[in-house]
Amino acid sequence: MKSRIEATYRVRGTAETIAARAEAIAVEQSVEMPVGIITDRHVRDEIIGRVEAITEAGEGTFDVRISLSAETVGEDPGQLLNMLFGNTSLHEDVTLYDLELPEALARLFGGPRHGIKGLRARVGADMRALTCSALKPQGLASDELAALAYRLALGELDYIKDDHGLADQAKSPFAERVRACGEAVKRAADETGHPTRYVPSFNGHLDMMRRQAEQSLAAGCDTIMIAPMLAGLSNCLLLAREFPELAMLAHPTMAGAARISPVALLGKLFRLNGSDGVIFPNHGGRFGYSPEMCRRLASSALAPWHGLQGAIPVPAGGMTLDRVPEMLSFYGPDVMLLIGGGLLSAGERLTEETAAFAQAVREYSHDRA
Amino acid sequence: MKSRIEATYRVRGTAETIAARAEAIAVEQSVEMPVGIITDRHVRDEIIGRVEAITEAGEGTFDVRISLSAETVGEDPGQLLNMLFGNTSLHEDVTLYDLELPEALARLFGGPRHGIKGLRARVGADMRALTCSALKPQGLASDELAALAYRLALGELDYIKDDHGLADQAKSPFAERVRACGEAVKRAADETGHPTRYVPSFNGHLDMMRRQAEQSLAAGCDTIMIAPMLAGLSNCLLLAREFPELAMLAHPTMAGAARISPVALLGKLFRLNGSDGVIFPNHGGRFGYSPEMCRRLASSALAPWHGLQGAIPVPAGGMTLDRVPEMLSFYGPDVMLLIGGGLLSAGERLTEETAAFAQAVREYSHDRA
Numbered sequence: 154m155k156s157r158i159e160a161t162y163r164v165r166g167t168a169e170t171i172a173a174r175a176e177a178i179a180v181e182q183s184v185e186m187p188v189g190i191i192t193d194r195h196v197r198d199e200i201i202g203r204v205e206a207i208t209e210a211g212e213g214t215f216d217v218r219i220s221l222s223a224e225t226v227g228e229d230p231g232q233l234l235n236m237l238f239g240n241t242s243l244h245e246d247v248t249l250y251d252l253e254l255p256e257a258l259a260r261l262f263g264g265p266r267h268g269i270k271g272l273r274a275r276v277g278a279d280m281r282a283l284t285c286s287a288l289k290p291q292g293l294a295s296d297e298l299a300a301l302a303y304r305l306a307l308g309e310l311d312y313i314k315d316d317h318g319l320a321d322q323a324k325s326p327f328a329e330r331v332r333a334c335g336e337a338v339k340r341a342a343d344e345t346g347h348p349t350r351y352v353p354s355f356n357g358h359l360d361m362m363r364r365q366a367e368q369s370l371a372a373g374c375d376t377i378m379i380a381p382m383l384a385g386l387s388n389c390l391l392l393a394r395e396f397p398e399l400a401m402l403a404h405p406t407m408a409g410a411a412r413i414s415p416v417a418l419l420g421k422l423f424r425l426n427g428s429d430g431v432i433f434p435n436h437g438g439r440f441g442y443s444p445e446m447c448r449r450l451a452s453s454a455l456a457p458w459h460g461l462q463g464a465i466p467v468p469a470g471g472m473t474l475d476r477v478p479e480m481l482s483f484y485g486p487d488v489m490l491l492i493g494g495g496l497l498s499a500g501e502r503l504t505e506e507t508a509a510f511a512q513a514v515r516e517y518s519h520d521r522a
Numbered sequence: 523m524k525s526r527i528e529a530t531y532r533v534r535g536t537a538e539t540i541a542a543r544a545e546a547i548a549v550e551q552s553v554e555m556p557v558g559i560i561t562d563r564h565v566r567d568e569i570i571g572r573v574e575a576i577t578e579a580g581e582g583t584f585d586v587r588i589s590l591s592a593e594t595v596g597e598d599p600g601q602l603l604n605m606l607f608g609n610t611s612l613h614e615d616v617t618l619y620d621l622e623l624p625e626a627l628a629r630l631f632g633g634p635r636h637g638i639k640g641l642r643a644r645v646g647a648d649m650r651a652l653t654c655s656a657l658k659p660q661g662l663a664s665d666e667l668a669a670l671a672y673r674l675a676l677g678e679l680d681y682i683k684d685d686h687g688l689a690d691q692a693k694s695p696f697a698e699r700v701r702a703c704g705e706a707v708k709r710a711a712d713e714t715g716h717p718t719r720y721v722p723s724f725n726g727h728l729d730m731m732r733r734q735a736e737q738s739l740a741a742g743c744d745t746i747m748i749a750p751m752l753a754g755l756s757n758c759l760l761l762a763r764e765f766p767e768l769a770m771l772a773h774p775t776m777a778g779a780a781r782i783s784p785v786a787l788l789g790k791l792f793r794l795n796g797s798d799g800v801i802f803p804n805h806g807g808r809f810g811y812s813p814e815m816c817r818r819l820a821s822s823a824l825a826p827w828h829g830l831q832g833a834i835p836v837p838a839g840g841m842t843l844d845r846v847p848e849m850l851s852f853y854g855p856d857v858m859l860l861i862g863g864g865l866l867s868a869g870e871r872l873t874e875e876t877a878a879f880a881q882a883v884r885e886y887s888h889d890r891a
Binding site: 177181183184185186187190191193195196199200201222224225226227228229231232234235236238239240242243244245289290291292293297316317318320321322323324356357358359360361380383384385386387388390391405406407408409412434439440441493494497498500 | 546550552553554555556559565568569591593594595596597598600601603604605607609611612613614659660661662666686687689690725726727728729730749752754755756759760776778803808863866867869
């Protein structure tokens with residue numbers, strides 16, 4: 154059982170320089186001062202970062218595993234990120250590649266409150282993939298977004314989320330939008346019999362997000378979206394604790410994934426801090442993640458980890474209806490497929506296209522994969 | 523007078539591909555859907571991002587200037603960052619290079635509440651550079667940190683800040699540390715007659731930071747440090763509004779400066795959201811910023827900008843006493859010099875070394891530069 158935090162950095166360097174560079178990172182991420190002048194035995198023995206392993210990773214890079222005292226984190230998620238990558242994020246030759254935590258710390262944070270099981274239960278889904286779409290574009294009025302939500306919900310999607318660009322803007326203020334869209338989706342769900350959920354997107358400071366949580370609950374929502382890198386991980390976890398009835402989907406905006414591996418940030422840190430689902434750019438869409446990266450990210454979000462529930466992977470970013478079988482074959486049933494613009498492109502046939510999406514997922518047999 | 527937000531991205535590309543790439547970024551950072559299917563006139567005319575200019579920037583890169591409707595931001599700093607760089611932060615070929623705002627938006631956020639003038643007034647300094655050091659290493663007990671603070675304060679520094687790794691840890695809980703260090707620095711200030719300030723470092727979620735603000739005020743502190751990329755910009759600005767008596771120094775941890783130009787993030791966005799001073803890694807220290815980058819960052823934090831006060835540049839990161847004249851010549855008097863480990867290395871002679879630092883800054887004549 155590990156008692157220390159372990160961060161693995163992928164570092165550009167040479168065989169001659171990497172040992173010294175690894176030591177410098179270990180110092181930067183812990184005491185951040187010349188170690189020779191530290192006299193305190195506890196600091197020397199426990200607090201200074203330790204280089205545990207250095208392995209070649211190809212293409213002029215090395216994986217440097219450094220352990221840090223869990224004591225340096227206390228109980229705060231933001232401080233965990235600070236210890237894992239804070240000042241080192243300012244160095245161009247390093248990415249945070251992976252992390253591991255003591256079980257006690259993982260359990261303290263608690264991870265997903267609802268997880269895949271909770272997200273399936275909300276929409277009465279068996280062991281199948283879930284479906285999702287997005288309300289766009291920003292700049293529409295609340296009633297126009299609600300009309301769109303209604304037409305999407307008639308297609309019997311599982312989840313309909315706000316675009317992450319929808320915030321608390323004059324054209325569709327949060328309180329007005331959540332009422333209008335919540336009501337529209339509820340009305341469609343009553344007609345179809347499928348309990349489609351509307352997922353409002355939170356923004357702003359903690360008190361704003363608390364108000365948004367209250368307004369979401371009042372509008373009958375039980376699932377919301379949050380952007381952890383904008384909100385701050387500490388605020389995310391606090392919301393998960395204060396509103397245990399709300400499931401949270403994490404949006405990757407500002408996740409700067411080129412500097413932190415999505416496997417570590419989305420698959421582990423977002424999950425750790427209460428995200429029940431993690432949205433990420435699927436391979437072959439508008440973003441540059443490789444299939445291998447997507448597979449590792451999904452595995453990371455789902456893998457057994459200190460007894461935490463799994464967070465459902467939500468591949469997105471330019472997906473289309475014709476890719477549904479391929480994505481289901483790739484990810485298996487533990488996935489939520491998110492198609493936004495690809496459905497909206499259907500114009501007048503939006504509900505029909507949406508229904509085809511929902512049906513394709515419901516009827517896909519994972520046995521044949 | 524600009525009415526739209528302008529973001530400048532530095533994009534890797536070729537003359538053949540850059541126009542299409544620029545359009546794709548403009549769409550990603552605004553409506554995030556195929557524009558051909560958008561029928562709403564307001565969205566088409568105002569909300570879709572506009573490519574305003576593309577210019578070659580050398581070494582296979584282009585500067586792409588895109589304007590966005592201020593309406594998309596509403597009144598929230600986190601949403602501003604979301605609109606400026608959110609999803610595009612996931613693309614490896616783009617950095618956010620610069621930004622410009624409508625004056626109304628800048629004034630709404632308000633920038634530094636105290637600025638350079640306020641930070642000079644607190645320590646009775648004329649038109650000279652300010653001095654600062656840091657309490658380290660983490661892992662020391664509160665009374666040990668307080669003893670260190672006392673010895674630094676006897677050297678008549680202007681500001682003594684917590685290391686950004688000091689949070690709310692068992693070894694030096696925030697409440698205990700702020701009382702002990704606040705008292706120690708006050709005692710030293712009474713002895714020397716120089717009003718040295720202790721600057722505690724905030725961490726955690728918004729409610730924790732509010733408690734830390736109350737505890738800081740109770741301990742006689744009027745200046746604090748915050749890490750905007752951990753706290754969330756929205757929470758930073760709210761704290762600046764709720765505690766107008768506290769001056770805020772911004773720490774760059776997790777600022778991932780390789781993906782957002784420090785000029786834009788530290789010099790503009792941190793300042794915009796209430797930071798009175800911005801700490802950054804000086805050239806020639808442990809980090810890779812160039813002299814040119816440091817000069818541009820300092821200029822950006824100080825430049826006239828929509829009537830906001832200037833934020834004082836705080837170069838740091840491995841600075842030493844022998845560099846003081848060079849740094850003062852480089853930055854002029856509108857600067858706070860921060861030397862941490864370089865002073866702590868003096869061991870038994872800590873107070874004498876600190877006094878030499880404070881004196882070197884006080885006696886430097888900017889006329890000769």
